[in-house]
Amino acid sequence: MSAADLITVKNLHFTFPTGRKVLNGVDLYLRSGERLALMGANGAGKSSLLHCLMGLVTAENGEIAILGSRCETESEFRAIRGRVGLLFQDSDDQLFCPTVLEDVMFGPLNLGQSRDDARKVALKTLSDLGLDGFENRITYQLSGGEKRLVALATVLSMSPEILLLDEPTNGLDADVEKRLIEILRSLPQAMLIISHDRQFLEQVATRSVRLQDGIISQA
Amino acid sequence: MIGATTVLMPSRSNSVLSRIDPRFRILAALTLIITAVSFSSWQPLAMLVLTAVIFTGFAKPDWPRTLKMVLAMDGFILVMLLMLPFTVPGQVMFTFWGFDASYQGLFQAVLIALKANAAILVLIALVGGMDAILLGRGLQGIYVPAKLVTLFMFTIRYIDLLRREYLRLRVAMRARAFVARNNRHSWRSFGYLLGMLLVRSHDRSERILWAMKCRAYHGHMHFGSLPRFSPQDYLFASALILFTAALIGLEVACPPLI
Incomplete structure (x- = not known):
């Protein structure tokens, strides 16, 4: 494990509550400045791996170290959650406030910012993503592409150091996808990206690995 | 879902009432409704209905929608109102198909209709113009438990x-x-549909909680605090107390209907 490793995973095992084992000794690292593509068949356990990394589901055994600290218990994961941003597959899961502004402010408020500061951060994040004037829109009335960009804004407003993206281009049209590619390429954060979209990954990723039969292999 | 949508829109109304603090508006509505429900003569109730209509005109001039809301509520109690004269014993007013209709029952029906309409009109006038966030904050401001307010926002x-x-x-x-018919297959399919909705909602709620945890949620929603009370809030409160007192005075002065 070198000092520049933002995420290190060693020998990670995870089994679904239904009894299906999807991760069977995963080894993975993510270095600073990298945009790592994680590929694999449907149901290979890619999303589960991300959920393990955020501590949302508990791995059976294995080691996870994020930003230099070992994560095992809920409180250890809680400490890093603000510093790692996860973009969910379904944006409707992520946007739960009535209006866009409230939703983007939610993260900064939880991190202890004042309402005025959170508002400023939220508006700036929205405007950085080209979403000026969206603050009073109603989250469930946004189109699929707008929802994805707003969900990205809710994650970015917490200024995370690592981004975990779960199929970010899923269901987007060509225009929004192009916009998303530009945004992702311009962001400084290291990223772990799950996608089936080869064209998208070619333009964004700097390295790629494949999850197959529960282990990681070089792609 | 027009109703839900309007509730979510940040309110842009600039009427006199929309500038009053939401806590005062919610409390005012509660006060008026509780007072109205305990009245037993029709005059103060009629006055309240009239005032509420005038205030609705100030706060929310969307008349077709307001009327629809009031009629929807009246639809619920219509059958009960029609039945009341026949079910309450008392002085016989007329006989219909062998059933006696009593004056007492009619008066009770009139009172219930007035109270119900007064309540809904007061709510429309005072609380109806608020958007969801403001209502959430107002409810939290009058110490409604945070869990209930959060539940309300999620709903x-x-x-x-x-x-x-x-x-x-x-x-x-x-x-x-699939065509819905009254047979075993249809009912079973609807059962599956409802079951699937339940399971999906449960899964979704879990994913939402995860998404919230990822954004450092620790079980406390931040609605932000409300601004301090302004002189016009106190003016509104005083006017409301005077008005309530006037209503109670009218109630004491007028003979009870029943």
Whole structure:
């Protein structure tokens, strides 16, 4: 494990509550400045791996170290959650406030910012993503592409150091996808990206690995 | 879902009432409704209905929608109002198909109709113009438990999603030539549909909680504090107390209907 490793995973095992084992000794690292593509068949356990990394589901055994600290218990994961941003597959899961502004402010408020500061951060994040004037829109009335960009804004407003993206281009049209590619390429954060979209990954990723039969292999 | 949508829109209304603090508006509505429910003569109730109509005109001039809301509520109690004269014993007013209609029952029906309409009009006038966030903050401001307020906010956000999920499943069923009939197959299919909705909602709620945890949620919603009370809030409160006192005075002066 070198000092520049933002995420290190060693020998990670995870089994679904239904009894299906999807991760069977995963080894993975993510270095600073990298945009790592994680590929694999449907149901290979890619999303589960991300959920393990955020501590949302508990791995059976294995080691996870994020930003230099070992994560095992809920409180250890809680400490890093603000510093790692996860973009969910379904944006409707992520946007739960009535209006866009409230939703983007939610993260900064939880991190202890004042309402005025959170508002400023939220508006700036929205405007950085080209979403000026969206603050009073109603989250469930946004189109699929707008929802994805707003969900990205809710994650970015917490200024995370690592981004975990779960199929970010899923269901987007060509225009929004192009916009998303530009945004992702311009962001400084290291990223772990799950996608089936080869064209998208070619333009964004700097390295790629494949999850197959529960282990990681070089792609 | 027009109703849910309007509630979510940040209110842009600039009427006199919309500038009053939401806590005062919610408390005012509660005060007026509780007072009205305990009245037993029709004059103060009629006055309250009239005032509420005038205030609704100030606060929310969307008359067709308001009327629809009031009529929807009246629809619920219509049958009960029609039945009351026949079910309450008392001085006989007329006989219909062998059933006696009493004056006492009629008066009770009139009172209930007046009270129900007064209550809904007061709510429309005072609380109806608020958007969801303001209402949430107002409720928290008058110490409604945070859990209830959070539940309320989530209901507003996800009720439409649930409805769309239901419609999507329904369309998928129809695409496979499903026609709802009164038979075993139909009822079983509807059972599956409801079951699937429940399971999906449960899964979704879990994913939402995860998404919230990822954004450092520790079980406390931040609605932000409300601004300090302004002189016009106190003016509104004083006017309300005077008005309530006038209503009570009218109630004491007028003979009870029953």
